[in-house]
Amino acid sequence: MCYFENLSACWTFHLQQRQENIALDGKEGVWSYQQLDARSNQLAHWLLRNGIRKGDVVGIFNRKRYISYAAMLACIKLGAIYVNLDIQNPLMRFSRIIEQCSPSIILDDGELPDSVQSFITTSGYRFFSLLLIDFSTYPVDMPVLNYSLTGHAIAYIMYTSGSTGLPKGVAISHANLLSFIGWSVPHFEVCDQDKFAQLSPMYFDNSVFDFYTALFGGGCLVPVAHETLTDPVMLLRYVTDMRCTIWFSVPSLLVYLLSMKVLTHNSLPDLRVCAFGGEGFPKRALKKLFSMFSSRARLVNVYGPSECTCICSCHDIADHDFEDMHTLSPLGKINPNFDYVILDETSKSVPYGEIGELCLFGPNLSVGYYNDMARTAQQFVQHPQIVSYHERIYKTGDLVYERNSMLWFSGRTDNQIKHMGYRIELEEIEAALHSLDFVQQCAVIYHRVREQHGFIIGFVQAADSQLTESDIKRHLAELLPAYMLPNQIMLLENLPKNANGKVDKMMLFGVLKKLF
Numbered sequence: 001m002c003y004f005e006n007l008s009a010c011w012t013f014h015l016q017q018r019q020e021n022i023a024l025d026g027k028e029g030v031w032s033y034q035q036l037d038a039r040s041n042q043l044a045h046w047l048l049r050n051g052i053r054k055g056d057v058v059g060i061f062n063r064k065r066y067i068s069y070a071a072m073l074a075c076i077k078l079g080a081i082y083v084n085l086d087i088q089n090p091l092m093r094f095s096r097i098i099e100q101c102s103p104s105i106i107l108d109d110g111e112l113p114d115s116v117q118s119f120i121t122t123s124g125y126r127f128f129s130l131l132l133i134d135f136s137t138y139p140v141d142m143p144v145l146n147y148s149l150t151g152h153a154i155a156y157i158m159y160t161s162g163s164t165g166l167p168k169g170v171a172i173s174h175a176n177l178l179s180f181i182g183w184s185v186p187h188f189e190v191c192d193q194d195k196f197a198q199l200s201p202m203y204f205d206n207s208v209f210d211f212y213t214a215l216f217g218g219g220c221l222v223p224v225a226h227e228t229l230t231d232p233v234m235l236l237r238y239v240t241d242m243r244c245t246i247w248f249s250v251p252s253l254l255v256y257l258l259s260m261k262v263l264t265h266n267s268l269p270d271l272r273v274c275a276f277g278g279e280g281f282p283k284r285a286l287k288k289l290f291s292m293f294s295s296r297a298r299l300v301n302v303y304g305p306s307e308c309t310c311i312c313s314c315h316d317i318a319d320h321d322f323e324d325m326h327t328l329s330p331l332g333k334i335n336p337n338f339d340y341v342i343l344d345e346t347s348k349s350v351p352y353g354e355i356g357e358l359c360l361f362g363p364n365l366s367v368g369y370y371n372d373m374a375r376t377a378q379q380f381v382q383h384p385q386i387v388s389y390h391e392r393i394y395k396t397g398d399l400v401y402e403r404n405s406m407l408w409f410s411g412r413t414d415n416q417i418k419h420m421g422y423r424i425e426l427e428e429i430e431a432a433l434h435s436l437d438f439v440q441q442c443a444v445i446y447h448r449v450r451e452q453h454g455f456i457i458g459f460v461q462a463a464d465s466q467l468t469e470s471d472i473k474r475h476l477a478e479l480l481p482a483y484m485l486p487n488q489i490m491l492l493e494n495l496p497k498n499a500n501g502k503v504d505k506m507m508l509f510g511v512l513k514k515l516f
Contacts, residue, residue, distance in 0.1 A: 006079075006153065011037075011077075011215075011216065014033075023215060024069060024221050024223070026222055031066055033215075040077065041077070041138075041139065041142050043070050043130075044074040044077050046133060047075070047080065048078065051104070052078060054078065054149065056080050056105075057104055058071070058080050058103060059083050060108075060202075061108040061112060063226070064225060065130070069211070075156075076155055077143075078145070079145075083157040083159070083169070085098075085106075087113075098125065102371070104126070105125075149174070151173060155173060155176075156172055157169040157171050160205070168372065171370040172208075173366075173367055176366065179309070179363040180311070180364055181213065181217065183337065184311065187335075190213060190214070190218065191219070194214070194246055194272075196213070196214040196219055196221050196244065196245075198210045198211075199247070199253065200500070201499060205304075206249070206500075209311060210248060214246075219246070222244055233262055236268070240268055247271060248275040250501045251276045251285075254274075254281075255441055258285050259441075263289075267292070271297045274299050276299075280427070280430070280431070281329060282439070283327070287325075300314050301315045301331070303409070305396050305398075306366075307379070307394050308338075308366065308394060312338055312360055314335070315331065326479065328409055328427075330404075330407060331407040333405065338360065338363070341393065342359070342402070349385070350401075357395060358396045358407070359393040359394060365380070365392060379394060379395050380394055398412060399412060411427040417446045417454070417456075428484070430443065433476065435479065436472070436476075439463070442461065443458075443503045444457065445512075447512050455488060456486045456488075457489075458488070462491055469489045473485060
């Protein structure tokens with residue numbers, strides 16, 4: 001196995017073996033590894049000429065255009081830090097993000113709304129369109145740098161929602177990603193013939209798997225545009241026509257395709273891996289997917305916070321996973337070269353089989369939150385059982401337990417409520433709802449009206465339009481004790497989704513404001 005001190009060295013090694021192989025294949029045509037490398041070198045020269053050096057932050061409005069992938073790679077080669085920005089971000093959230101990461105330059109691969117472009121320029125940030133750069137004046141060879149680049153250098157910043165309402169910028173290093181690539185490429189047996197459907201937006205953590213596993217593993221990346229994702233028929237046709245072999249998305253996208261009945265036994269004939277993560281997959285829908293694809297493709301449930309470089313555990317779905325239809329699939333086993341401890345509220349290890357907070361540590365662990373030492377200190381703490389040397393752990397906030405040598409998800413520390421004197425995990429109520437045949441998707445939230453009183457509210461997207469709230473409650477009463485039954489169940493045609501494709505509980509709270 002080769003040792004690489006940084007991602008640039010890793011890229012160079014793999015490039016030598018597959019220069020003529022296809023790296024990008026999509027609506028912009030075909031780019032070989034050699035072409036992608038050359039364009040990224042030209043962009044690296046351009047960035048240097050514009051004063052970008054190691055450690056500088058480069059913002060990219062990334063719509064999955066080929067030039068944006070080259071810009072990411074150019075940053076990696078220079079030791080600059082890229083941050084992919086969401087074009088649809090509300091202006092207030094966007095302003096908080098760039099104020100925190102303070103990019104030295106902001107790049108765009110399309111056309112920004114006038115309000116966003118005006119805000120950028122009036123705020124004093126340098127802004128350039130990637131589409132207007134004249135690359136003919138820049139060499140295609142990698143520029144000579146007058147500094148070294150170690151594994152500790154930050155590769156990217158990924159912004160996630162913060163519990164305080166302020167976004168958190170997760171900083172991931174070259175060493176974090178080298179460890180991740182060292183696991184993901186062999187685990188999914190990536191080869192030169194693989195084509196990855198790039199479904200997730202580039203500002204979302206799931207995109208890390210596609211970009212790094214494909215391009216640093218010798219595969220081909222197939223960018224899927226946002227407008228294609230919004231049309232289920234067009235999406236399936238496109239991924240099929242492109243002969244994609246690897247799919248990674250949030251479960252909600254697969255549930256949507258199943259509910260629209262566009263995903264069938266004959267769909268995606270070239271698929272060999274269907275991975276999903278970021279939220280729980282309802283068992284009934286998962287069983288349908290399993291019956292369609294298990295004879296010819298691996299179905300893999302993955303888990304991992306952004307703070308731990310995309311994925312830290314996984315589980316291949318098998319027949320025995322459907323013996324109990326009232327639980328979610330296991331998170332699986334922690335990846336090799338990574339570790340964990342399950343702690344109670346006093347920071348002591350819980351006995352085997354009991355529920356506690358999952359805390360992760362090892363080489364995939366982020367360096368922390370960019371330009372936010374206070375929140376870094378809250379979440380990345382010294383291992384409470386190690387006093388002889390420094391060993392950081394990340395407190396995930398996920399409640400888990402161990403069974404059959406695997407990790408199982410139980411809930412969230414911030415989703416645990418006390419209702420009628422009982423401690424309740426809202427995820428347990430969601431799991432019960434998901435187990436009902438007529439429930440396509442659901443979400444449960446707790447609406448607190450005063451300190452000691454609140455309501456459990458369930459939101460359900462049902463397969464049967466004739467279904468009533470009473471029907472659902474009657475079925476739930478056979479699965480849950482009375483104190484866990486929702487006070488109210490609201491039937492919606494569709495559950496709102498956020499930009500990452502997950503069910504948006506903040507929008508559901510907005511629905512409640514109209515009622516209470």
